[in-house]
Amino acid sequence: MKTIGNIARLPLWQQRELFLDWVDRAECASIRVDPAIFYPPNRKGAPGFDRINAAKKICHMCTVSEQCLAVALKQDEQYGIWGGLTASERRRLP
Template sequence: MTVRAWPERQYDDVTDDTSTWRDFARCGEVHPETFFPEQGCSPKAAKRICRRCEVRAECLEYALQRGEPCGVWGGLTERERRRLLYDLAA
């Protein structure tokens, strides 16, 4: 059995190597609407979950690469991701 090392934790690898960061994401343990709050609602609940997630960096990278237009990904809101991309481009 091989072991894949993720940040702060180790997970047993799936024998056919089909596991991804999503398989280990904490957001899979709660209702998806938590990560897509309505206009004017707070993203704090989603951010609390993200802070404890072992694959937060992978999630954020995925959202940035795909240009996810809404929701909380990797602990950042849409506005925070846009600001991050702007800062990286500068």
């Protein structure tokens, strides 16, 4: 599998192709699921743990979760669950 470092060396058009190719194979796109579960409420108190857990369960079954996470990291995605990680979990990655 290609890593972020290797992908960054490719021409931009190839990077886009690699990053978008996974979308159609994503588990979240292939099952009937409300996309809102990937964007739990962001308010003080309970941050929608049920939604977070439901989204993570789908991500953990997904065969392209690594690509999904790579895109979120590359784009510095600030919201939602991508590749099985919340925004705060992604910020803690090295």
